[in-house]
Amino acid sequence: MNKGKAALSDAELVAILIGSGSLNESAVSLSQRILGKAENNLNVLGKFTVPQLMEFKGIGEAKAISIVAAMELGRRRRAGEALEKHKVTSSTSVFELMQPVIGELPHEEFWIIYMDNSNKVLQKVQLSKGGITGTLVDVRLAFKNALQLGAVGLILVHNHPSGTLKPSHADKQLTQKLVKAGESLDIKVLDHVIVTEKSYFSFADEGIL
Template identity: 40%
Template sequence: MTYCLRIADIPTNERPRERLIAYGPKSLATAELIAMLLGTGQGPGKLSAVGLGQYILQKLGENQRDPLEVLREMSPQELMEIPGVGPAKATTILAAIELGKRTFYSRPPERKEIDSPEAAAAALSHELMWQPQERFALLLLDVKNRLIGTKLLTIGTATETLAHPREIFREVLRHGATRAIISHNHPSGSLEPSPEDIQLTRQLLQAGQLLQIPLLDHLILGNGDFQSLRQISGLWEEYPQGD
């Protein structure tokens, strides 16, 4: 069964693109996913994009074949034999299939373990060490202290930057991290923590206890060196992180 209803005639909240945004790609039928790639319809009976997607699946499924299995091995020329599929549509579909294959077979890189303040400072030095403005960055770690990624949160003036605990833990949660290290630089080269640095660290340690997301350290970088607040302060004894 195919249908000729135009995408523009479908209520906005029921259109494939809007449903994908609201509910994710798994909420769409295969024909709707193909329609997202086609962009426009046509073919026999001037089908809509979704209708053309259904028609393509029907043609590929002839002789009781699995249409997706057939599609995985098709050439552009074979796909263009289907009415309504020209070079642009064929190459877009096959490019998406190839991208899906590469994504499926790719192996994630081995995550580096951050097992010391030195390792954390090395991971952050590119973002922070020699910058003329104060920057605040975040190391995102998994449960085994392996590096998921780094996130530059704010850039301030030559002497000041701001980072709110809400923004910091939002990024931790958004990236699926289970623990974190925060860091900022002092363009002056001084590694001495300011009262504001201590107060922010205290707030983040309290939030880490509440959210059960350990904050492992707060590093200050500058002039080719670094300082670990965990090593020089008693804040982690005051607010244990369970790490």
């Protein structure tokens, strides 16, 4: 209260979430131990599941859920800030918008960002969700959404949980299929961006759209 939230360490912030430690350990000490297992990196902590957190003595289900919920709120805030702050004018802005949403997932998801003629985001929609190896995309649904929103452009985005940035043959085929479908409806596919935890690959930047 006296010094403000910025004065607190990561461990002290986590300690506030969990409220108390155990008989032999303070909340701050317990939080430091948890962060130590997470390489003192909040992005790594954000990947911990409830069962993983409950492996720490002093962390029950309720405390574990509080930590997971706080990490999720942080991710959603980042995504919301990107949406408010940026017109989508580059592949970097696509990465900033979508990395908090899909960059750290253990499975593949395919999203479409629908835009107006000023490159403002009308909506971002998850089109499909798959396993570790891939996902299926309904081209008709992609353009049905575009027509309903009055979108004039769209950007395809999906993640590679493996961390590889190289597009697969299937990625290239799907991109061309959507580009051709968009041409007949006068809706331009502006880019296809592959997102990983730390980086991205842009079809438009590489000249292969």
